[in-house]
Amino acid sequence: MRGEIDEIDSELVRLFCRRMDTVRAVAQYKSEHGLPVFHPERERKVIEKVSARAGKEYGTGAGVLFQTIMDISKSYQHIQLSGERGARLRAQIGAALGSGATLPKKARVACQGVPGAYSHEAARQMFPSPDLSFCGQFEDVFEAVRSGECDYGVLPIENSSNGSVTRVYDLLRDYRLTICRSYKLPVNHCLLTSGETDLQKLTDIYSHEQGLGQCSQFLRQNPQLRVHIYRNTAAAAKFVADCGSATAAAIASEECARLYGLTVAARDFQNARQNFTRFICMSRELIIEPGANKISLSLTLPHTAGSLYRLISRFAAQSLNLTKLESRPLPDTDFEFLFYFDFEGSVREKPVLDLLCSLQEELGHFEFLGNYKG
Amino acid sequence: MRGEIDEIDSELVRLFCRRMDTVRAVAQYKSEHGLPVFHPERERKVIEKVSARAGKEYGTGAGVLFQTIMDISKSYQHIQLSGERGARLRAQIGAALGSGATLPKKARVACQGVPGAYSHEAARQMFPSPDLSFCGQFEDVFEAVRSGECDYGVLPIENSSNGSVTRVYDLLRDYRLTICRSYKLPVNHCLLTSGETDLQKLTDIYSHEQGLGQCSQFLRQNPQLRVHIYRNTAAAAKFVADCGSATAAAIASEECARLYGLTVAARDFQNARQNFTRFICMSRELIIEPGANKISLSLTLPHTAGSLYRLISRFAAQSLNLTKLESRPLPDTDFEFLFYFDFEGSVREKPVLDLLCSLQEELGHFEFLGNYKG
Incomplete structure (x- = not known):
């Protein structure tokens, strides 16, 4: 039976290649005569015909097979005709x-929060000597870059505990900025106190809501603690430093201890051992550095069976490795x-550019x- | 040329069906003789062979084609052999x-927050007369259901502005509860004040961080406002009611105005016109109600080109419509x-159960x- 399958397969390959050649000739002819190359209606008819021919038993499978064949065809035709398509993106x-x-070593960089925030650390990793502006909200960072007040903006885009920062994605769309670098920052929360605090006597704890969420195991083990939510971890650290109470602690970065003169009472304080936040650097003009190895896209698809499968087949056909895929309902x-x-x-x-x-x-x-x- | 393509296609369908028949006979034989049915190594060899045979030009395409053919084969074989596989899940x-x-009309239901929170409204939509327990944190809701203190737990799982509530997904895994219903609640934020406040004179605004984020346009237009973050929108409303200040307002639900005696100064206050949060109801034992039409899965895949594509092909082969797909890096x-x-x-x-x-x-x-x- 294996011999029979091998025989069928070699015949299938032969037919597949012949079909690709023929389709390519059709595309060439159409392109030369100014005719539209792709026909969704014709595709639908092919699927209907082959499904009927395959009968009740294999009809669905034959439909999937031919959708794949036509997707592969299109993928080759796109390469063949690529000179004509996507002119705007190609030019950009x-x-x-x-x-x-x-990216320069020194630049005017906007980031969100206050000195000691994790964004601050990410910005320093991307720019050895940045001229930093701290903004109150995500949108202020976008505004600073759009207006030209800053050259670059650094913001969090994804966290291993909390998922995507969807607000930043929304603003990327609204402001039409582009991503020119990313940096994966290990997030090691510390418990910070003012001076030599007795941890048994803590009554109040201050941090950003995500910081508190990432240290929820400690909070559950210490239900007597009053929890205070701050706009960011560094602001919480600054408050604990300013109030100087021996019964208050902040959850924030080690850098905050240095900046605000606090004591590190515990390191690696979060639930998950390896917690990280990925930050992006944004610019007004598209910058593609040498060695750029990651591509980010945002797109919409109809909510129908198979539409995502067909799209992913285009990436699979070129052996491109997806590292993130996320659907969001449109409001x-x-x-x-x-x-x-x-x-x-x-x-x-x-081939990537053509795709x-x-x-x-x-x-x-x-x-x-x-x-x-x- | 179209005639030639049609001819090739009818031959391809014939070979495809013959291959399916043969593969099925192989699977039957192996199954009867206690041999393993699936051979990743053999698959790899088939792909190599057909790619080589198709030559440089069409090699990648032929590889994709045969991966699809073998995926479809497996999908049919899974159905054929389904009696033997996945016994544990099948029994459950x-x-x-x-x-x-x-789900009963009346039950002991845990939800997070305080009366008037959006979770409260979602619980009332799912249970006409719930006996409600309000918990401080997400994990307390899980604990209440696991311990048997409550029968069901209602929590947010996804928001159209903020994406997935990853903490709830993490806890679902840790506590091994299952989803028995979901409800998509339209979120209409209101601006609530105590009595007849002059909006021009507002100085302070109170809400949950997400509520503030979803109304960011208003906050940007009124930069003079001091923003205060509360643990949830209903707690913010309660604070504004308690302090009774004529210059303070909360962003919360209309229900909060009723509960805490506040005035609705503005409705549909958020940036996006249609904002919604999807809530789930969780139970200890698996409950599959009549008319259940949605399935949720969590799974891991190797981070290699094509692994997601091959998985999605299994759903596409059965014309199943994916409504959510989200990747998360594992820390x-x-x-x-x-x-x-x-x-x-x-x-x-x-076929769905078998898959x-x-x-x-x-x-x-x-x-x-x-x-x-x-």
């Missing part, structure tokens, strides 16, 4: 690559989903958020 | 279906991802979180 990426821009519709994709790749590789340019033309909403070192 | 689901349990490894899946379906349909039972056997970590009305 071409200009960025041509400029050869990289105003039940019929479409917003997706965030991250994958490993570089627009310096032509992105094709998607930009095909999808109702498609945003290339950046190609950066991550 | 069988018992739940056999019991015919449904302790760079090589695996945790995924949350929601899809439309019922375990009362045998779940197969996945449970094949994947390192697979959790069936529930099949419920959503």
